[in-house]
Amino acid sequence: MSENATTGDTYEQFTDHVRRMTNVGNAAGLLNWDQQVMMPEGGTPARSQQTAALSAVHHEMLTDDALSDYLDDLEAAELDAEQAATVREIRREHERATRVPGDLVEEISETTSNALPVWEQAKGEDDFDAFAPTLEEILNLKREYADHIDPDRDPYEVLFEEYEPYLDIDTAERILERLRDELVPLIDAIAESDRTLADPFDGTYDEDTQRALVREALDELGYDWDRGRLDTAPHPFSMGTQFDARVTTRFAPEDPLDALGSTIHEFGHATYTLGLPQDHYGTPLGESRDLTVHESQSRLWENHVGRSRPFWDFLAPRVNDHLGVDADPATLHEAANQVDPANLIRVEADELTYHMHIILRFEIERDLVRGDLDVAEVPAVWNDKMEEYLGVRPDTDAEGCLQDIHWTNGAFGYFPTYSLGSVLAAQVFAAAEADLGSLDEDIHAGEFGTLHDWLTENVHSHGCRYETDALIREATGEDLTADYFLDYATGKFGDLYDL
Template sequence: MSTDDASDPPAAYDDLLDRYRRVSNLRQASMFLNWDQQVTMPEGGAPGRARQLSSISATSHELLVDDEVGGWLADCEDAALDDEQAASVREIRREYERNRSVPDELVEQLAEVGSENQQIWQDAKAEDDFESFAPRLEKLRDLSVERAGHIDPEKPAYEVLYEDGQPTLPIERMEELFETLRAEIPPLVDEIRESGTDLAAPFEGEYPEADQRALCAAALDFLGYDRDRGRLDSAPHPFMAGNQFDARVTTRYKPDDPMDALTATVHEFGHASYQLGLRQDRYAEPMGQPRYSIHESQSRFWENHVGRTKPFWEAFLPTLQEHLDGHDDLTPQEAYEAANRIYPENLIRVEADELTYHMHVILRCEIDRAFVQGEIGVDEIPRLWNEKMDDYLGVVPDTDSEGCLQDIHWASGFAGFQGYTLGSVVAAQLDAAIREDLDVDGLVREGEFEPIHEWMTEHVHRHGRRYETEELVEVATGEPLTAAYFVEYAREKFEELYGL
């Protein structure tokens, strides 16, 4: 039972929420230990860090699935709760029911293996040595499948693992979105290839890391990043870690491509903006936590619908020229073109252009699924990867470091790549909605980002996990989730850029 009116919840609700806060704080501690492992920890610290993370994971699991939690959930079943309270109970119940059948020992083992894999993956990538990583990948797969069997023995293991990241968006619905993009993106890329049009590629030579770092820091300041609640660092694979009080951004620097570090920084800023926009008075509660199925929409919105627009470059170009030598004559149009070049020959997902990026995601999902389901062995992954790169993008990596070892994700889990494409779909729908209310291009051109932040906070961030994925999209945009806005946006943008 729920109502829009505030009510006095039963004591069981208070006990339930207090327990969940403890679990959330342990998870936050684990996340920041993981951040430290990827950013500042010395390489020799890996064995100890694996045990630390394993202990935290086991303790938080024990607290979550304790019999007391089941009793409190039962007491809340028919209580008169307001809508936010009812949503909190729903979210905690989902986690409790999903995890209660998983043995503590397996939880601890998975956390330890995932942490150990971080350093092993980094070394394997650096040395182009997939064979050294393969046994670890196979072990993690076997443990993950075992866990899936405890959660729901009637479902395919891959679907259970998918629900870790997308618990409120059925996999069938995700596949519908993917089918739309499979049908729309390759023909558009083919048209661009056949056009023979080359966009500006003004960045040549090498750029000192210190200059790139200063440029990325300036971009964060330009966008309104709260330095009192965040920081910028580098990592082998860019990521964001944080909450509404501390949301940290990482990027990485390529000597010959400053645009790569810049777009990655803007992307991770989008993630941080979501975290920093969550309600502080609901920290560690479901209403103060992000809906992870929506997270990527925030990074893709800021990266693509802000950072890759011509108004952005009209405003930001002087800052780039201040930090990077040799570009005093660069025009906003040339910078805009450089940020939006389509280059299917690119091998790396996080460096991919806005369109072919999704083919990188799709091939990973296909390999991911086949491996988890036992349709391919671990030793077949490099070959299958190269075949799919050839089929989807017409390019084959020379090394596994540029191929199946490039992503960090398989070091810790499976069935999570779908969220990247979902993020682009939702970002385009949010972009269409926000432009009904705000002159986004005008604001970006003037460097006035606060109204955009406020709109996203009002329509997305402040809700936390009150709504499930598709409901949140509809609440934010007024329409059901659809890929139509992304298709329309992509075709309109790239037809104009390439004169199609």
Template sequence: MSTDDSNSAESAATTDDPESPDAYDALLDRYRRISNLQQSAMFLNWDQQVTMPSGGAPGRAQQLSALTETSHELLVDDEVGDWLADLADAELSDEQSATVREIRTDYERSEAVPGELMGEISRTAAESQQIWQDAKADDDFDAFAPRLEQMRELQIERARHIAPEKPPYEVMYEDTYQTFPIEKMAALFDTLRAELPPLIADIEASDTDLADPFEGEYPEADQRALCEAALDFLGYDRDRGRLDTAPHPFMAGNQFDARVTTRFKPTDPLDALTATIHEFGHATYQLGLRQDKYGEPLGQSRGSVHESQSRFWENHVGRTKPFWEEFLPTLQEHLDGHDDLTVDEVYEAVNRVYPDNLIRVEADELTYHMHIILRCEIDRAYVAGDVEVAEIPQVWNEKMEEYLGVVPDTDTEGCLQDIHWTSRYAAFQTYTVGSVVAAQLNAAIREDLDVDGLIQDREFEPLREWMTEHVHRYGQRYETPELIEVATGEPLTADYFVDYVHEKFGELYDL
């Protein structure tokens, strides 16, 4: 993977910026210190999920709380407010103005919140991760419920400090989507509610039965070797990344160190493989950020767009027939019993729709979004107080039956399956928005590049370079709607995603 050619080009293009005001330099120096503390907390969190012994949770909670409180104190210090005031009417370049805008937003949202509360939120979230993990393993929702309730109350308290006149859920939503109104998000989801269930129903009624050639159990060592081979196949930079396992797959990192995790299901090797490719997509975003802007807003990813990168690589590369025409021999090398497997069979297997699946991260590409819609609805109702914590398992099961026609036998397969409620709310939208943006980016990149031809030639670097040029290198230079328009030439729209799923699954299922 290329490292810093585009970063250097971007840096060279901005050397004519006006001389920085003293307040700007001081502000940026402070923000870099805060960013390094936050990066340290992120890697402590990575360690907690990947390598830390379970008994270390109480100490880790204190460590993360201390880093959070210190970061908060540095950000809301009176000096920061003075520097921002000095810069309100200063002559700044476009990049400097964007940097000040992002820091100002962080400052204004943080300044209203007591540092002690932020420390308590961090500490409770860190403690809750281990409690959730144990509760999930034991199928014991009651063991996790008090923490879930505590996190909700802490997050509501934080939201009321930030904007007491707004519903708490909307304030939490604006942590990610400050410039994309919640009404527009609701309209986007309404489109998907209208389009996806009929398509899923048509698929279920179809006579087409796609191949599912992966039976039996596959050793974890073989699956891991396959995932490592996939990362090498795609061009993962081993000098700046690694693969590990975690209870819930995730990526953690920056432009110098972007680590991916996966997990292994004995009966489904495609699950770990697609999760690995998904997290590789996240890593490409981090590794494509400008190195000369590390620790600054322009060297940080836009969280609301991150999922588009993982879904692009997972779905628009890793689930395509050209990919499997090239990668199938690697799968056959690492998994026994598949010497006769054909490209068509594995292509069908990786794109098969199975609405009866209970687990979001194991769901097929299409019904995945019904899992997200379900979570968003419960999330919002729970924050609003319309659903109490004790009611969540029942509400979850009812919505699973309504949207997917299946009811979990256990809470482990139901409301305990995701880690996210240990730390945050109003964030599940990003997963579906990521798929919508990925489809829009896929349409744009295919206007410029022969994507299928590059995949067939095993030339993945041009795809990464295109994404770096159109998305990664900007960091937080643009707010979410503007970044999407800069990258694709159009405002955010669900049209490309709707067309994509109808065309792809219509062909697969002869609709």
């Protein structure tokens, strides 16, 4: 048998193993979706064991000696670019996973699953002390996890790489610090401005009415209902594969734009997932490229499309019809872009102050993981940073440090990708318009296919073929930069608030 045939056989066996492993992970994802959307409240004890078992199986497959042998055999093989990318991605995951004991992986999975109802009760009762021991336990487990991977490196950097392996922590910190330094003065100027933006919404809007509006918005944007569904969850999210990418939202009776914005955001995630190559399902070539890129897609659709004036020219009649208001596009555009530094809740924050919420969480979790901050100090430090960055102080921990689910899931290192994604969204949208010309007329007419096709060709279709920095250069011609986002934010909000 020729060497090429042997390599081909090995690569086929390798990818068979990878696909089976990926399907185990995808099944665990569906169980997580069910727990947040449909599972009865009493199902947690069994669900914790189920997710822990799948996590253990996935870890065993990822650390299997057979997979190690395949990777060794393929190390010196002549592979094409796609095969080499697949091997690169699995090797990175395999090498990290083999350093972590399987029982620790299972313990983390079970602990975080059990933490969900503890966090929910603590948040409901505004009792951080009730959640603190659980948070401390999760922190210790994640520090141990990072120590197994590389005991000589900053543990936060190691955990950050779980979500963004190819953008280094120095790049992330540099961009976040620049956002903090340049956005705080802009937010202060807006707070001091005499300009008040319009808000045509008065009273309450029932869930069925809002659901009809957001479903029509998804229709118009081009959501594929044959491969998706819309549900509600306490914390909106999207999950799935290129064959089944689901979105969730939540409804605030007094703020119908909250559900609309979060639904468009999750649509952005889902349309990226649905745009991944179907023929590469189960391998890295059919997987999304980490969280900065994923968040860029949701932020692009939510902000650069969904909060643009042309979008409200298009959507205004539908909003008026569903919600029973009589507002012109300019009024609705202002309502969708109000800046409110006093808003304490991240997922309800406006496009601009949102980044202060992210930077605050990033700084706190980084210090927690590094051991520079005690869990007991979190509420006070959180409140101090809110006051420093946004001039407002939470009255309760439920509207402060208990509001997010991420630490409950052990997702330390996740938060920075939200702002990094927003930065990339502006850069990608600028690149799309550089190729296609201004998209204002298309958006005004409700024609979103041109933008969608460009994103699929330049971002979605690549899966994990490129590392993050290479994908950004492939799509935009430049390295990641905050220039486009800061120019966009300064121009947009300067115009809105007559600065």
